[in-house]
Amino acid sequence: MRKQIAAANWKMNLTYSEGQQLLSDILKENIGGKENHEVIFAVPFPYLAMAKEKTNGIQNYHIAAQNCSHKKSGAYTGEVSVGMLKSIDVNYCIIGHSERREYFNETNEVLAEKVNLLLEAGMTPIFCCGEPLSIREAGTQNEFVANQLKESLFHLNADDIKKVIIAYEPIWAIGTGKTATTEQAQEMHAYLRSVIAAQYGADVANEISILYGGSVKANNAKELFACADVDGGLVGGASLIATEFVEIIKALK
Numbered sequence: 001m002r003k004q005i006a007a008a009n010w011k012m013n014l015t016y017s018e019g020q021q022l023l024s025d026i027l028k029e030n031i032g033g034k035e036n037h038e039v040i041f042a043v044p045f046p047y048l049a050m051a052k053e054k055t056n057g058i059q060n061y062h063i064a065a066q067n068c069s070h071k072k073s074g075a076y077t078g079e080v081s082v083g084m085l086k087s088i089d090v091n092y093c094i095i096g097h098s099e100r101r102e103y104f105n106e107t108n109e110v111l112a113e114k115v116n117l118l119l120e121a122g123m124t125p126i127f128c129c130g131e132p133l134s135i136r137e138a139g140t141q142n143e144f145v146a147n148q149l150k151e152s153l154f155h156l157n158a159d160d161i162k163k164v165i166i167a168y169e170p171i172w173a174i175g176t177g178k179t180a181t182t183e184q185a186q187e188m189h190a191y192l193r194s195v196i197a198a199q200y201g202a203d204v205a206n207e208i209s210i211l212y213g214g215s216v217k218a219n220n221a222k223e224l225f226a227c228a229d230v231d232g233g234l235v236g237g238a239s240l241i242a243t244e245f246v247e248i249i250k251a252l253k
């Protein structure tokens with residue numbers, strides 16, 4: 001049974017003490033979840049150690065970085081390497097978020113390099129993909145998103161691609177309060193799974209968790225997560241409010 005995942009993306013929000021408080025408020029709810037449930041907190045780099053410590057020993061709770069360098073090490077001022085993350089036992093990393101693609105010029109090719117480094121280190125990439133509004137309006141979203149997968153992931157072998165978590169995040173739904181309908185989400189998720197199945201076979205495709213991201217809230221999570229091919233969510237704004245994120249975790253199927 002593939003994993004059902006609630007992943008929080010704090011982005012560049014919260015002070016250190018606000019982050020501590022938010023984690024305490026969520027963790028005190030003690031939501032154990034089912035064996036196939038995972039909860040991931042993608043926190044800013046300076047908070048990783050604190051978040052690791054707070055979630056230490058809680059089964060199925062993990063900490064993620066929000067980005068990593070595509071270079072292994074060296075003279076790259078301001079960058080954080082995969083090896084550095086691994087050395088503090090951070091085992092998950094978001095890559096390819098649309099904000100990084102848009103504001104930091106991340107290309108599918110660079111993301112392929114990041115995927116390779118993360119997998120080599122035994123870490124789990126949370127690979128974001130998704131189309132802008134213009135592509136959705138032109139009706140070419142399927143080709144657009146499939147191409148993101150092909151260019152960044154399809155060089156991997158079957159064993160490795162199974163280790164990747166995919167997050168489909170239509171850009172027009174991120175931080176806009178505009179959520180994809182359950183039909184739009186399910187349609188894209190099923191399509192992406194079929195693209196993976198065409199390349200790697202149905203067994204591999206069925207093992208990969210595909211999260212939905214884009215204005216997931218407590219009041220729409222259950223409906224979205226109930227879709228057959230939606231395996232939870234990557235959550236921005238609502239992950240900053242303890243009561244909201246707790247309900248989102250509880251909405252996992």
Ligand code: PEP
Pocket residue numbers: 009169173174175176177213214215216234235236237238
């Ligand atoms: C995100 O940034 O990954 C995201 C989905 O944000 P929001 O939930 O705020 O739309």
